[in-house]
Amino acid sequence: MSSNPIIVWFRESLRLSDHPALYTAAMSGSRVTCSFVYDQESPGIRPLGGATQWWLAQSLRALRAELEALGADLVIRRGPAAKVLGELAREIKAGAVYWNDVAQAGPRAVAADVEAALGDIGVASRVFADDLLVDPAELRGKDGRGPRVFTPFWKRVLALVDPPKPLPTPARLACVTGASSLAIEALGLEPTKPDWAGGLRTTWQAGERAAQQRLTRFLEFAVHGYAGDRDRPDIEATSRLSPHLRFGEISPRQIWHTARFAAEERPACARGIDKFLSELGWREFSRHLLYNNPDLATRNLQPSFDAFPWTKDDAALAAWQRGQTGYPIVDAGMRELWHTGSMHNRVRMVAASLLVKHLLIDWRAGEQWFWDTLVDADPGSNPASWQWVAGSGADAAPYFRVFNPVLQGEKFDANGAYVRRWVPELARLPAGLIHQPWAAKPLELAEAGVALGRSYPSPIVEHKHGRARALAAYASLRTSD
DNA sequence: CCAACTTTGCG
DNA sequence: GCAAAGTTG
Numbered sequence: 352m353s354s355n356p357i358i359v360w361f362r363e364s365l366r367l368s369d370h371p372a373l374y375t376a377a378m379s380g381s382r383v384t385c386s387f388v389y390d391q392e393s394p395g396i397r398p399l400g401g402a403t404q405w406w407l408a409q410s411l412r413a414l415r416a417e418l419e420a421l422g423a424d425l426v427i428r429r430g431p432a433a434k435v436l437g438e439l440a441r442e443i444k445a446g447a448v449y450w451n452d453v454a455q456a457g458p459r460a461v462a463a464d465v466e467a468a469l470g471d472i473g474v475a476s477r478v479f480a481d482d483l484l485v486d487p488a489e490l491r492g493k494d495g496r497g498p499r500v501f502t503p504f505w506k507r508v509l510a511l512v513d514p515p516k517p518l519p520t521p522a523r524l525a526c527v528t529g530a531s532s533l534a535i536e537a538l539g540l541e542p543t544k545p546d547w548a549g550g551l552r553t554t555w556q557a558g559e560r561a562a563q564q565r566l567t568r569f570l571e572f573a574v575h576g577y578a579g580d581r582d583r584p585d586i587e588a589t590s591r592l593s594p595h596l597r598f599g600e601i602s603p604r605q606i607w608h609t610a611r612f613a614a615e616e617r618p619a620c621a622r623g624i625d626k627f628l629s630e631l632g633w634r635e636f637s638r639h640l641l642y643n644n645p646d647l648a649t650r651n652l653q654p655s656f657d658a659f660p661w662t663k664d665d666a667a668l669a670a671w672q673r674g675q676t677g678y679p680i681v682d683a684g685m686r687e688l689w690h691t692g693s694m695h696n697r698v699r700m701v702a703a704s705l706l707v708k709h710l711l712i713d714w715r716a717g718e719q720w721f722w723d724t725l726v727d728a729d730p731g732s733n734p735a736s737w738q739w740v741a742g743s744g745a746d747a748a749p750y751f752r753v754f755n756p757v758l759q760g761e762k763f764d765a766n767g768a769y770v771r772r773w774v775p776e777l778a779r780l781p782a783g784l785i786h787q788p789w790a791a792k793p794l795e796l797a798e799a800g801v802a803l804g805r806s807y808p809s810p811i812v813e814h815k816h817g818r819a820r821a822l823a824a825y826a827s828l829r830t831s832d
Numbered sequence: 833c834c835a836a837c838t839t840t841g842c843g
Numbered sequence: 844g845c846a847a848a849g850t851t852g
Contacts, residue, residue: 704844751842752844759844818845822842829843839849 355446356382356527360436360465361425362458364451364481364599365410366559367417369517371479372449377521384443384527385418387411388436389429389538393464395457397648397730400723402692403597405548406557408540410598413558415535423526427533432461433468440474443527448474451481451599454638455730456645484512484603484635487642497643498636499745505632514604550690555594555726562595566606569627570613570620577623584684584695585768590627593727594693596634606631637731640745648718648734656743660824661713670811671706672720674774677810679786680760681705683773690773692726697763703740704754709817711824714741742825750825753818760786776806 357376364370365387376383391398399407415425428435436448448469450462466476480486485508491497498504542548569590573580580588595601607628614624641647651657670676674685684698694702699721706717718737722728738744742752764770767785771778777785779799784791788801789809796803803809812820 749842749844755845815846826843835852837849837851839847841847842845 354381355444356384358384358386358436358440358443358445358448360432360448360450361385361387361414362450362599363453363597364602365414366562366600366602367414367421368520368559368563369602369605370451371481371518372451372477374518374521375477375479376449377524380525381446382525382527383423384426384439384445384530385423385524386426386428386436386439386530387414388432389427390432390435390461393431393433393457393461395460395645397457400725400728401542401547402551402724402726403728404540405542405551405692406555406594406726407598408535408538409555409557410600411535413560413600417559418524421521421524421526423524424528425532426530427535427538429533429538431464433464436465437468437472437474439530440469441472443530445474447477449477449479451479454480454483454487455641481602482599483638484508484514484607484631485639487639490639491643495643497639501633501636501746504636504639505629508632508635514607517602517605517608551692551726554691554693557594557600559600562592562601563605565590565592565595566601566609570610570624574610574613574623574627575617575620578626581626582697582763584698585764585766585772589696591693593634593729593732597727597729603631603635634729634732637729637735639731640735641731647731647738648722649715651743652738652745653743653747655828656741658828659713659743660711660827662711664710664712667710667811668706668712668716670808671702671710671712671717675808675811676705677789677808678705678756678760679767679770679774679777679788680756680764683764683770686773688721688724692724694725695769697759698769699736700740701754701756701759703737704752705756705817707737707741708753708821709812709814711821714738714743750828751822753821755814755818757787757814774807777801 357379359373359376367373390396411427418425426439428439440448462478469476487497573588576588580586592601610624610628614621644652671685674682676682680698681702684694684702688694703717706712707714714737718734721733735744739747742748742750760770765782767782770785777788780788780791780801784795788803788807801807
Protein backbone atom coordinates (compact mmCIF):
# COMPACT_ATOMS: atom_id res chain seq x y z
CA MET A 352 0.00 0.00 0.00
CA SER A 353 1.24 3.43 -0.90
CA SER A 354 2.25 5.61 1.98
CA ASN A 355 1.62 8.74 -0.04
CA PRO A 356 -1.31 10.68 1.40
CA ILE A 357 -4.62 11.32 -0.32
CA ILE A 358 -6.01 14.81 -0.73
CA VAL A 359 -9.79 15.01 -0.34
CA TRP A 360 -10.87 18.04 -2.34
CA PHE A 361 -14.07 19.45 -0.82
CA ARG A 362 -16.19 21.14 -3.46
CA GLU A 363 -19.95 21.33 -2.89
CA SER A 364 -20.32 18.63 -0.25
CA LEU A 365 -19.32 20.44 2.92
CA ARG A 366 -20.04 17.59 5.31
CA LEU A 367 -18.39 14.48 6.74
CA SER A 368 -21.26 12.00 6.61
CA ASP A 369 -22.24 10.35 3.33
CA HIS A 370 -19.18 11.81 1.65
CA PRO A 371 -17.97 9.16 -0.81
CA ALA A 372 -14.57 10.73 -1.52
CA LEU A 373 -13.79 11.29 2.15
CA TYR A 374 -15.12 7.90 3.22
CA THR A 375 -13.14 6.00 0.59
CA ALA A 376 -9.97 7.90 1.42
CA ALA A 377 -10.44 7.31 5.15
CA MET A 378 -10.99 3.57 4.60
CA SER A 379 -7.96 3.21 2.33
CA GLY A 380 -5.52 3.24 5.23
CA SER A 381 -3.61 6.15 3.68
CA ARG A 382 -3.16 9.42 5.45
CA VAL A 383 -5.54 12.16 4.37
CA THR A 384 -5.48 15.92 3.84
CA CYS A 385 -8.80 17.71 3.54
CA SER A 386 -8.78 20.78 1.36
CA PHE A 387 -11.16 23.43 0.09
CA VAL A 388 -10.23 25.61 -2.87
CA TYR A 389 -12.05 28.91 -3.31
CA ASP A 390 -11.99 29.18 -7.08
CA GLN A 391 -13.93 32.00 -8.69
CA GLU A 392 -11.48 32.32 -11.57
CA SER A 393 -11.60 29.15 -13.63
CA PRO A 394 -13.69 29.47 -16.77
CA GLY A 395 -17.25 28.17 -16.53
CA ILE A 396 -17.67 29.18 -12.87
CA ARG A 397 -20.54 31.52 -12.01
CA PRO A 398 -19.27 33.80 -9.25
CA LEU A 399 -21.21 33.42 -6.00
CA GLY A 400 -23.65 36.11 -4.93
CA GLY A 401 -23.29 38.00 -1.66
CA ALA A 402 -25.62 35.84 0.43
CA THR A 403 -24.14 32.52 -0.74
CA GLN A 404 -20.66 33.88 -0.06
CA TRP A 405 -21.76 34.61 3.49
CA TRP A 406 -23.25 31.13 3.83
CA LEU A 407 -20.10 29.52 2.46
CA ALA A 408 -18.01 31.21 5.16
CA GLN A 409 -20.30 29.89 7.91
CA SER A 410 -20.36 26.45 6.31
CA LEU A 411 -16.56 26.28 6.10
CA ARG A 412 -16.37 27.24 9.78
CA ALA A 413 -18.73 24.41 10.66
CA LEU A 414 -16.83 21.95 8.47
CA ARG A 415 -13.52 22.96 10.01
CA ALA A 416 -14.96 22.43 13.50
CA GLU A 417 -16.31 18.97 12.56
CA LEU A 418 -12.92 18.02 11.12
CA GLU A 419 -11.11 19.26 14.21
CA ALA A 420 -13.27 16.93 16.29
CA LEU A 421 -11.78 14.11 14.21
CA GLY A 422 -8.28 15.46 14.76
CA ALA A 423 -8.04 16.73 11.19
CA ASP A 424 -7.78 20.19 9.74
CA LEU A 425 -9.08 21.89 6.64
CA VAL A 426 -6.53 23.38 4.27
CA ILE A 427 -8.14 26.37 2.60
CA ARG A 428 -6.56 27.90 -0.47
CA ARG A 429 -7.75 30.18 -3.24
CA GLY A 430 -7.13 30.37 -6.97
CA PRO A 431 -7.65 28.18 -10.04
CA ALA A 432 -8.25 24.66 -8.74
CA ALA A 433 -5.86 22.93 -11.15
CA LYS A 434 -2.95 25.14 -10.13
CA VAL A 435 -3.73 25.15 -6.41
CA LEU A 436 -4.27 21.39 -6.10
CA GLY A 437 -1.14 20.67 -8.16
CA GLU A 438 0.88 22.78 -5.74
CA LEU A 439 -0.67 21.20 -2.67
CA ALA A 440 -0.13 17.69 -4.05
CA ARG A 441 3.56 18.46 -4.59
CA GLU A 442 3.93 20.01 -1.14
CA ILE A 443 2.64 17.03 0.76
CA LYS A 444 3.74 14.42 -1.80
CA ALA A 445 0.19 13.24 -2.33
CA GLY A 446 -0.37 10.07 -4.30
CA ALA A 447 -3.96 10.86 -5.25
CA VAL A 448 -6.73 13.45 -5.05
CA TYR A 449 -10.31 12.33 -4.43
CA TRP A 450 -13.39 14.48 -4.86
CA ASN A 451 -17.15 14.37 -5.20
CA ASP A 452 -18.55 15.26 -8.60
CA VAL A 453 -20.40 18.51 -9.26
CA ALA A 454 -22.59 17.46 -12.16
CA GLN A 455 -22.46 20.70 -14.15
CA ALA A 456 -20.60 21.56 -17.32
CA GLY A 457 -18.39 24.31 -15.82
CA PRO A 458 -17.38 22.49 -12.64
CA ARG A 459 -16.76 19.29 -14.63
CA ALA A 460 -14.47 21.21 -16.97
CA VAL A 461 -12.60 22.55 -13.94
CA ALA A 462 -12.30 18.99 -12.63
CA ALA A 463 -10.99 17.81 -16.00
CA ASP A 464 -8.27 20.49 -15.79
CA VAL A 465 -7.43 19.33 -12.28
CA GLU A 466 -7.18 15.73 -13.45
CA ALA A 467 -4.89 16.73 -16.32
CA ALA A 468 -2.65 18.87 -14.11
CA LEU A 469 -2.36 16.08 -11.55
CA GLY A 470 -1.69 13.51 -14.26
CA ASP A 471 1.27 15.62 -15.46
CA ILE A 472 2.93 15.25 -12.06
CA GLY A 473 2.02 11.60 -11.62
CA VAL A 474 -0.80 12.10 -9.14
CA ALA A 475 -3.95 9.98 -9.51
CA SER A 476 -7.52 11.33 -9.50
CA ARG A 477 -10.72 9.68 -8.38
CA VAL A 478 -14.21 11.11 -8.75
CA PHE A 479 -17.35 9.99 -6.91
CA ALA A 480 -20.95 10.61 -7.90
CA ASP A 481 -22.59 12.77 -5.30
CA ASP A 482 -24.79 15.79 -5.80
CA LEU A 483 -27.67 14.30 -7.80
CA LEU A 484 -29.79 11.17 -7.60
CA VAL A 485 -29.20 10.42 -11.30
CA ASP A 486 -26.29 11.53 -13.48
CA PRO A 487 -27.76 13.96 -16.03
CA ALA A 488 -25.69 12.36 -18.79
CA GLU A 489 -27.69 9.16 -18.26
CA LEU A 490 -31.03 10.82 -18.95
CA ARG A 491 -29.97 12.85 -21.91
CA GLY A 492 -31.66 10.59 -24.46
CA LYS A 493 -30.98 10.35 -28.15
CA ASP A 494 -32.01 13.89 -29.06
CA GLY A 495 -29.30 15.12 -26.66
CA ARG A 496 -31.65 17.69 -25.15
CA GLY A 497 -32.44 15.96 -21.91
CA PRO A 498 -35.74 15.94 -20.03
CA ARG A 499 -38.10 18.85 -20.74
CA VAL A 500 -41.21 18.05 -18.68
CA PHE A 501 -41.14 17.55 -14.93
CA THR A 502 -43.79 14.88 -14.37
CA PRO A 503 -42.42 12.20 -16.73
CA PHE A 504 -38.90 13.10 -15.59
CA TRP A 505 -39.73 12.51 -11.94
CA LYS A 506 -41.68 9.32 -12.67
CA ARG A 507 -38.66 8.02 -14.49
CA VAL A 508 -36.33 8.91 -11.65
CA LEU A 509 -38.65 7.29 -9.12
CA ALA A 510 -38.83 4.10 -11.16
CA LEU A 511 -35.16 3.96 -11.96
CA VAL A 512 -33.44 5.21 -8.90
CA ASP A 513 -32.57 3.44 -5.75
CA PRO A 514 -29.86 5.67 -4.38
CA PRO A 515 -27.18 3.86 -2.40
CA LYS A 516 -27.55 3.95 1.37
CA PRO A 517 -25.80 6.96 2.88
CA LEU A 518 -22.28 6.34 4.14
CA PRO A 519 -21.36 6.99 7.77
CA THR A 520 -18.94 9.63 8.97
CA PRO A 521 -15.45 8.12 9.12
CA ALA A 522 -14.69 7.10 12.69
CA ARG A 523 -11.16 8.43 12.40
CA LEU A 524 -8.89 10.15 9.95
CA ALA A 525 -5.16 9.62 9.81
CA CYS A 526 -4.38 13.12 8.76
CA VAL A 527 -1.40 14.92 7.40
CA THR A 528 -0.68 18.14 9.21
CA GLY A 529 1.53 21.05 8.38
CA ALA A 530 0.17 22.32 5.06
CA SER A 531 -0.54 26.02 5.31
CA SER A 532 -4.10 27.28 5.13
CA LEU A 533 -5.79 30.59 4.63
CA ALA A 534 -8.05 31.84 7.39
CA ILE A 535 -11.72 31.83 6.36
CA GLU A 536 -11.76 35.61 6.88
CA ALA A 537 -9.02 35.96 4.26
CA LEU A 538 -11.41 34.76 1.55
CA GLY A 539 -13.39 38.01 1.91
CA LEU A 540 -16.72 36.21 1.87
CA GLU A 541 -18.41 38.23 4.60
CA PRO A 542 -19.56 41.86 4.55
CA THR A 543 -17.48 44.39 6.46
CA LYS A 544 -18.25 48.08 5.98
CA PRO A 545 -22.00 47.96 6.11
CA ASP A 546 -22.55 44.68 7.96
CA TRP A 547 -25.74 43.57 6.26
CA ALA A 548 -25.56 40.01 7.58
CA GLY A 549 -27.19 40.58 10.97
CA GLY A 550 -30.55 39.21 9.85
CA LEU A 551 -28.85 36.23 8.24
CA ARG A 552 -26.99 35.39 11.43
CA THR A 553 -30.13 35.43 13.56
CA THR A 554 -32.07 33.35 11.01
CA TRP A 555 -29.64 30.62 10.05
CA GLN A 556 -27.22 28.14 11.48
CA ALA A 557 -25.01 26.69 8.75
CA GLY A 558 -23.36 23.30 8.77
CA GLU A 559 -23.98 19.59 8.66
CA ARG A 560 -25.21 19.28 12.22
CA ALA A 561 -27.83 22.00 11.78
CA ALA A 562 -28.91 20.49 8.45
CA GLN A 563 -29.49 17.07 10.00
CA GLN A 564 -31.40 18.67 12.85
CA ARG A 565 -33.66 20.55 10.43
CA LEU A 566 -34.47 17.39 8.51
CA THR A 567 -35.22 15.46 11.70
CA ARG A 568 -37.47 18.19 13.09
CA PHE A 569 -39.26 18.67 9.80
CA LEU A 570 -40.03 14.98 9.44
CA GLU A 571 -41.12 14.80 13.06
CA PHE A 572 -43.37 17.85 13.28
CA ALA A 573 -44.18 19.43 9.93
CA VAL A 574 -44.19 16.85 7.15
CA HIS A 575 -47.58 15.55 8.22
CA GLY A 576 -49.23 18.82 7.18
CA TYR A 577 -46.75 19.64 4.42
CA ALA A 578 -49.01 19.00 1.43
CA GLY A 579 -51.69 21.32 2.81
CA ASP A 580 -49.58 24.00 4.47
CA ARG A 581 -46.49 24.33 2.31
CA ASP A 582 -47.94 27.34 0.46
CA ARG A 583 -48.57 29.35 3.61
CA PRO A 584 -45.86 31.92 4.29
CA ASP A 585 -47.31 32.83 7.69
CA ILE A 586 -46.34 29.53 9.31
CA GLU A 587 -43.19 27.43 9.27
CA ALA A 588 -44.51 24.53 7.22
CA THR A 589 -41.48 23.83 5.01
CA SER A 590 -38.19 22.12 5.73
CA ARG A 591 -35.97 25.17 5.06
CA LEU A 592 -33.27 22.76 3.95
CA SER A 593 -32.46 24.50 0.65
CA PRO A 594 -29.42 26.51 1.78
CA HIS A 595 -28.00 23.40 3.44
CA LEU A 596 -28.44 21.45 0.21
CA ARG A 597 -26.81 24.25 -1.76
CA PHE A 598 -23.32 23.46 -0.49
CA GLY A 599 -23.97 19.83 0.25
CA GLU A 600 -24.15 20.08 4.03
CA ILE A 601 -26.67 17.32 3.53
CA SER A 602 -26.89 15.02 0.51
CA PRO A 603 -29.94 14.21 -1.62
CA ARG A 604 -29.36 10.54 -0.71
CA GLN A 605 -29.58 11.31 3.00
CA ILE A 606 -32.81 13.24 2.51
CA TRP A 607 -34.23 10.50 0.33
CA HIS A 608 -33.46 7.65 2.70
CA THR A 609 -34.43 9.46 5.87
CA ALA A 610 -37.74 10.57 4.37
CA ARG A 611 -38.49 7.13 2.92
CA PHE A 612 -37.81 5.50 6.28
CA ALA A 613 -40.10 8.02 8.00
CA ALA A 614 -42.86 7.20 5.49
CA GLU A 615 -42.62 3.51 6.36
CA GLU A 616 -42.71 4.27 10.07
CA ARG A 617 -45.64 6.64 9.81
CA PRO A 618 -47.97 5.88 6.89
CA ALA A 619 -50.15 8.88 7.81
CA CYS A 620 -47.27 11.09 6.66
CA ALA A 621 -46.75 9.34 3.34
CA ARG A 622 -48.60 11.99 1.32
CA GLY A 623 -46.58 14.82 2.81
CA ILE A 624 -43.36 12.90 2.28
CA ASP A 625 -44.13 12.21 -1.38
CA LYS A 626 -44.81 15.90 -1.88
CA PHE A 627 -41.62 16.80 -0.04
CA LEU A 628 -39.55 14.39 -2.14
CA SER A 629 -41.06 15.79 -5.32
CA GLU A 630 -39.60 19.16 -4.30
CA LEU A 631 -36.24 17.41 -4.19
CA GLY A 632 -37.29 16.26 -7.65
CA TRP A 633 -37.63 19.88 -8.82
CA ARG A 634 -34.09 20.55 -7.65
CA GLU A 635 -32.94 17.46 -9.53
CA PHE A 636 -34.91 18.51 -12.64
CA SER A 637 -33.45 22.03 -12.54
CA ARG A 638 -29.90 20.67 -12.27
CA HIS A 639 -30.55 18.41 -15.25
CA LEU A 640 -31.81 21.42 -17.21
CA LEU A 641 -28.65 23.28 -16.22
CA TYR A 642 -26.45 20.37 -17.25
CA ASN A 643 -28.03 20.30 -20.69
CA ASN A 644 -28.22 24.10 -20.96
CA PRO A 645 -25.12 25.58 -19.29
CA ASP A 646 -26.29 29.12 -20.15
CA LEU A 647 -29.63 28.61 -18.39
CA ALA A 648 -29.20 31.86 -16.43
CA THR A 649 -28.75 34.00 -19.52
CA ARG A 650 -30.51 32.38 -22.48
CA ASN A 651 -34.24 31.76 -22.98
CA LEU A 652 -34.87 28.03 -23.29
CA GLN A 653 -37.59 28.94 -25.76
CA PRO A 654 -35.87 31.03 -28.45
CA SER A 655 -39.16 32.73 -29.34
CA PHE A 656 -38.72 34.73 -26.13
CA ASP A 657 -35.65 36.42 -27.56
CA ALA A 658 -38.11 38.80 -29.25
CA PHE A 659 -39.99 39.63 -26.04
CA PRO A 660 -40.53 43.39 -25.60
CA TRP A 661 -38.98 43.82 -22.14
CA THR A 662 -39.12 47.25 -20.55
CA LYS A 663 -36.06 48.97 -19.12
CA ASP A 664 -37.25 50.67 -15.95
CA ASP A 665 -34.56 51.06 -13.31
CA ALA A 666 -36.86 52.91 -10.92
CA ALA A 667 -39.42 50.10 -11.00
CA LEU A 668 -36.69 47.48 -10.59
CA ALA A 669 -35.33 49.34 -7.57
CA ALA A 670 -38.81 49.63 -6.03
CA TRP A 671 -39.27 45.90 -6.45
CA GLN A 672 -35.86 45.13 -4.97
CA ARG A 673 -36.54 47.28 -1.90
CA GLY A 674 -40.03 45.99 -1.27
CA GLN A 675 -41.76 49.23 -2.26
CA THR A 676 -44.14 48.08 -4.99
CA GLY A 677 -47.31 48.89 -3.06
CA TYR A 678 -48.41 45.24 -3.17
CA PRO A 679 -48.12 44.05 0.44
CA ILE A 680 -47.52 40.34 -0.23
CA VAL A 681 -44.75 41.17 -2.70
CA ASP A 682 -43.15 43.79 -0.49
CA ALA A 683 -43.25 41.45 2.50
CA GLY A 684 -41.42 38.82 0.46
CA MET A 685 -38.80 41.19 -0.89
CA ARG A 686 -38.10 42.51 2.59
CA GLU A 687 -37.97 39.00 4.06
CA LEU A 688 -35.40 38.23 1.37
CA TRP A 689 -33.28 41.26 2.16
CA HIS A 690 -33.38 40.62 5.88
CA THR A 691 -33.04 36.82 6.06
CA GLY A 692 -31.56 35.77 2.71
CA SER A 693 -34.65 33.72 2.00
CA MET A 694 -38.24 34.05 0.83
CA HIS A 695 -41.15 31.69 1.09
CA ASN A 696 -41.58 29.71 -2.12
CA ARG A 697 -45.16 30.82 -2.78
CA VAL A 698 -44.17 34.46 -2.34
CA ARG A 699 -41.19 33.99 -4.66
CA MET A 700 -43.61 33.02 -7.42
CA VAL A 701 -45.88 36.02 -6.80
CA ALA A 702 -42.97 38.48 -6.54
CA ALA A 703 -41.35 37.07 -9.68
CA SER A 704 -44.62 37.18 -11.58
CA LEU A 705 -45.10 40.85 -10.66
CA LEU A 706 -41.63 41.79 -11.94
CA VAL A 707 -41.89 39.85 -15.17
CA LYS A 708 -45.56 40.27 -16.02
CA HIS A 709 -46.90 43.45 -14.41
CA LEU A 710 -43.66 45.39 -14.81
CA LEU A 711 -42.43 43.64 -17.99
CA ILE A 712 -38.88 43.62 -16.66
CA ASP A 713 -36.56 40.97 -18.10
CA TRP A 714 -36.52 37.85 -15.89
CA ARG A 715 -32.72 37.95 -15.92
CA ALA A 716 -32.76 41.11 -13.76
CA GLY A 717 -34.85 39.30 -11.14
CA GLU A 718 -32.75 36.17 -11.39
CA GLN A 719 -29.58 38.15 -10.75
CA TRP A 720 -31.12 39.89 -7.73
CA PHE A 721 -32.17 36.55 -6.24
CA TRP A 722 -28.74 35.13 -7.07
CA ASP A 723 -27.14 37.90 -5.01
CA THR A 724 -29.55 37.91 -2.07
CA LEU A 725 -30.70 34.31 -1.51
CA VAL A 726 -28.67 32.09 0.79
CA ASP A 727 -30.03 29.13 -1.19
CA ALA A 728 -29.27 30.64 -4.62
CA ASP A 729 -28.83 27.52 -6.70
CA PRO A 730 -27.25 27.48 -10.16
CA GLY A 731 -30.04 25.18 -11.37
CA SER A 732 -33.16 26.04 -9.41
CA ASN A 733 -32.82 29.83 -9.53
CA PRO A 734 -32.63 30.36 -13.30
CA ALA A 735 -34.93 27.41 -14.03
CA SER A 736 -37.62 28.82 -11.74
CA TRP A 737 -37.32 32.31 -13.20
CA GLN A 738 -37.69 30.90 -16.69
CA TRP A 739 -40.64 28.87 -15.44
CA VAL A 740 -42.39 32.02 -14.19
CA ALA A 741 -41.52 34.04 -17.29
CA GLY A 742 -42.82 31.27 -19.54
CA SER A 743 -39.55 31.03 -21.46
CA GLY A 744 -38.51 27.76 -19.84
CA ALA A 745 -39.08 24.07 -20.30
CA ASP A 746 -42.41 22.91 -18.89
CA ALA A 747 -43.05 26.56 -18.03
CA ALA A 748 -46.07 28.25 -16.53
CA PRO A 749 -48.41 29.25 -19.37
CA TYR A 750 -48.08 32.87 -20.43
CA PHE A 751 -51.59 33.66 -19.25
CA ARG A 752 -50.88 32.70 -15.64
CA VAL A 753 -50.67 36.16 -14.14
CA PHE A 754 -50.85 36.09 -10.37
CA ASN A 755 -53.18 38.59 -8.75
CA PRO A 756 -51.12 39.71 -5.73
CA VAL A 757 -54.25 40.59 -3.76
CA LEU A 758 -55.90 37.20 -4.27
CA GLN A 759 -52.66 35.36 -3.62
CA GLY A 760 -52.21 37.29 -0.38
CA GLU A 761 -55.78 36.67 0.73
CA LYS A 762 -55.56 32.99 -0.13
CA PHE A 763 -52.22 32.10 1.42
CA ASP A 764 -51.79 34.76 4.12
CA ALA A 765 -55.44 34.98 5.06
CA ASN A 766 -55.10 36.80 8.36
CA GLY A 767 -52.18 38.94 7.18
CA ALA A 768 -49.64 37.75 9.75
CA TYR A 769 -46.88 37.45 7.16
CA VAL A 770 -47.45 40.97 5.84
CA ARG A 771 -47.64 42.36 9.38
CA ARG A 772 -44.31 40.80 10.20
CA TRP A 773 -42.39 42.20 7.22
CA VAL A 774 -44.34 45.38 6.40
CA PRO A 775 -44.85 46.81 9.88
CA GLU A 776 -46.26 50.11 8.58
CA LEU A 777 -49.39 48.13 7.58
CA ALA A 778 -49.57 46.08 10.78
CA ARG A 779 -52.67 47.78 12.15
CA LEU A 780 -54.81 47.24 9.07
CA PRO A 781 -57.48 44.55 9.48
CA ALA A 782 -57.09 41.27 7.58
CA GLY A 783 -59.70 42.28 5.02
CA LEU A 784 -57.69 45.32 3.93
CA ILE A 785 -54.09 44.41 4.57
CA HIS A 786 -53.57 42.95 1.09
CA GLN A 787 -55.13 45.99 -0.62
CA PRO A 788 -54.62 49.08 1.52
CA TRP A 789 -55.68 51.34 -1.39
CA ALA A 790 -59.21 49.92 -1.06
CA ALA A 791 -59.50 51.14 2.53
CA LYS A 792 -61.62 54.18 3.36
CA PRO A 793 -59.70 57.28 4.52
CA LEU A 794 -60.95 56.72 8.05
CA GLU A 795 -59.77 53.10 8.08
CA LEU A 796 -56.32 54.17 6.86
CA ALA A 797 -56.16 56.90 9.47
CA GLU A 798 -57.11 54.49 12.24
CA ALA A 799 -54.32 52.11 11.12
CA GLY A 800 -51.84 54.98 10.91
CA VAL A 801 -51.30 54.45 7.17
CA ALA A 802 -50.70 57.43 4.90
CA LEU A 803 -50.96 55.91 1.43
CA GLY A 804 -48.28 57.30 -0.86
CA ARG A 805 -46.28 58.51 2.15
CA SER A 806 -45.85 55.83 4.81
CA TYR A 807 -46.54 53.08 2.27
CA PRO A 808 -46.58 53.41 -1.53
CA SER A 809 -49.59 53.19 -3.81
CA PRO A 810 -49.45 50.21 -6.20
CA ILE A 811 -46.66 50.63 -8.73
CA VAL A 812 -49.06 49.51 -11.46
CA GLU A 813 -52.76 48.87 -11.26
CA HIS A 814 -53.37 45.14 -11.38
CA LYS A 815 -56.02 45.14 -14.12
CA HIS A 816 -53.92 47.33 -16.35
CA GLY A 817 -50.73 45.35 -15.65
CA ARG A 818 -52.44 42.09 -16.42
CA ALA A 819 -53.89 43.35 -19.71
CA ARG A 820 -50.54 44.85 -20.72
CA ALA A 821 -48.75 41.56 -19.95
CA LEU A 822 -51.20 39.54 -22.04
CA ALA A 823 -50.73 41.99 -24.92
CA ALA A 824 -46.93 41.76 -24.68
CA TYR A 825 -47.07 37.97 -24.71
CA ALA A 826 -49.47 38.11 -27.65
CA SER A 827 -46.87 40.07 -29.61
CA LEU A 828 -44.53 37.05 -29.47
CA ARG A 829 -46.89 35.04 -31.62
CA THR A 830 -47.69 37.66 -34.23
CA SER A 831 -44.17 39.03 -34.68
CA ASP A 832 -42.82 35.96 -36.48
C1' DC B 833 -82.53 40.56 -9.60
C1' DC B 834 -78.52 38.79 -7.07
C1' DA B 835 -75.17 35.65 -5.13
C1' DA B 836 -72.86 31.35 -5.44
C1' DC B 837 -71.08 28.25 -8.21
C1' DT B 838 -69.12 26.25 -12.74
C1' DT B 839 -67.09 26.68 -17.25
C1' DT B 840 -64.23 28.69 -20.63
C1' DG B 841 -60.84 31.55 -23.06
C1' DC B 842 -56.74 33.74 -22.51
C1' DG B 843 -52.27 33.88 -27.96
C1' DG C 844 -54.36 31.49 -12.35
C1' DC C 845 -57.64 34.73 -13.31
C1' DA C 846 -61.66 37.01 -14.84
C1' DA C 847 -65.47 37.07 -17.78
C1' DA C 848 -69.35 34.57 -19.28
C1' DG C 849 -72.63 31.23 -18.33
C1' DT C 850 -75.70 28.57 -15.11
C1' DT C 851 -78.58 27.77 -11.25
C1' DG C 852 -81.81 28.47 -7.37
